[in-house]
Amino acid sequence: MAYIVRRGAISGSLDMGLKQQALDAGVDIRFSESRHHLSDGGIVAGGPHGADAIGVGYLFDTGMADGAYIALSDKLAPQGYAWLLVQGGRGTLMSWMYADFHNEQQYLQRSLAFFRDKVGLDMKQPRRTGGAVNFLFPRSARKDKLFYIGEAAGFQDALWGFGMRYAMLSGYLAARALLTGQDYDRLWRQRLGGLLCAALVNRYVYHRLEYRGYGRLLRSIDQALRSGRTDVAGCMVTRHLIYGNASVFPLCNMHYHRTA
Numbered sequence: 001m002a003y004i005v006r007r008g009a010i011s012g013s014l015d016m017g018l019k020q021q022a023l024d025a026g027v028d029i030r031f032s033e034s035r036h037h038l039s040d041g042g043i044v045a046g047g048p049h050g051a052d053a054i055g056v057g058y059l060f061d062t063g064m065a066d067g068a069y070i071a072l073s074d075k076l077a078p079q080g081y082a083w084l085l086v087q088g089g090r091g092t093l094m095s096w097m098y099a100d101f102h103n104e105q106q107y108l109q110r111s112l113a114f115f116r117d118k119v120g121l122d123m124k125q126p127r128r129t130g131g132a133v134n135f136l137f138p139r140s141a142r143k144d145k146l147f148y149i150g151e152a153a154g155f156q157d158a159l160w161g162f163g164m165r166y167a168m169l170s171g172y173l174a175a176r177a178l179l180t181g182q183d184y185d186r187l188w189r190q191r192l193g194g195l196l197c198a199a200l201v202n203r204y205v206y207h208r209l210e211y212r213g214y215g216r217l218l219r220s221i222d223q224a225l226r227s228g229r230t231d232v233a234g235c236m237v238t239r240h241l242i243y244g245n246a247s248v249f250p251l252c253n254m255h256y257h258r259t260a
């Protein structure tokens, strides 16, 4: 149901793989150089320019067995979730919240205590990690000769904050539009529009679930998994918390004032 992806300037990470592919294709990469104007046009991939959700946590070494744990609780991560992932002696723990950012340290400390208590969290050489994401449903992801992709365009999964796939897909679609003259807005709407719309509706609903609702959601997913309906459980987590969401999308979009 989940993949663990290593990020950053470390051997074997997704980022290093993409960098190598770009170099092999003859791309000239310039590190530590900001560009604020692309006078000849091009693809803008500058990442988020606001914070709709933030994550605070640790990367660490550990003697724990592999495992993936997620906790839904406003005491650990308001309107979000806390997670602990362990794989091959490396771990990551994070409180991922959509509200009350000022008290981030308190939520992080509670998440640490929670996972210590529940699964015997063991952290060696902890390093702080974290960041922010933004999401919106743009009217257009293009301004003249500029094609906005990834979080620079607002392409982000509003429900859980999983934007990596959208960043890569929109990058591919923008490149295709540039090379072929196809309409970029039409391309991303066809491929990503439904997912972005469903995620925004799901975020609106999730905000309103509160503690008991989180429990009910987890029990439904558990039942689906136990009866072998992994596809149903996956959909509940990722796309379709509620059905017929296209009809309620305008209301949810208005709530977030997200149409840019």
Ligand SMILES: Cc1cc2nc3c(=O)[nH]c(=O)nc-3n(C[C@H](O)[C@H](O)[C@H](O)COP(=O)(O)OP(=O)(O)OC[C@H]3O[C@@H](n4cnc5c(N)ncnc54)[C@H](O)[C@@H]3O)c2cc1C
Pocket (backbone or CB within 6 Å): 033, 034, 035, 036, 045, 046, 047, 048, 055, 129, 130, 131, 132, 133, 149, 150, 151, 152, 156, 161, 162, 163, 164, 165, 167
């Ligand atoms: C802590 C954390 C955990 C996450 N976990 C997940 C996860 O488990 N799964 C998932 O799918 N997504 C996850 N995400 C979200 C995911 O990382 C982002 O949605 C995705 O990386 C967005 O890609 P991007 O290319 O749009 O932007 P970014 O990855 O933010 O890249 C933008 C790059 O542009 C550079 N830049 C900015 N301005 C300029 C400029 N003027 N000139 C030159 N360069 C510039 C930045 O330095 C940065 O390197 C997580 C995000 C965070 C913060």
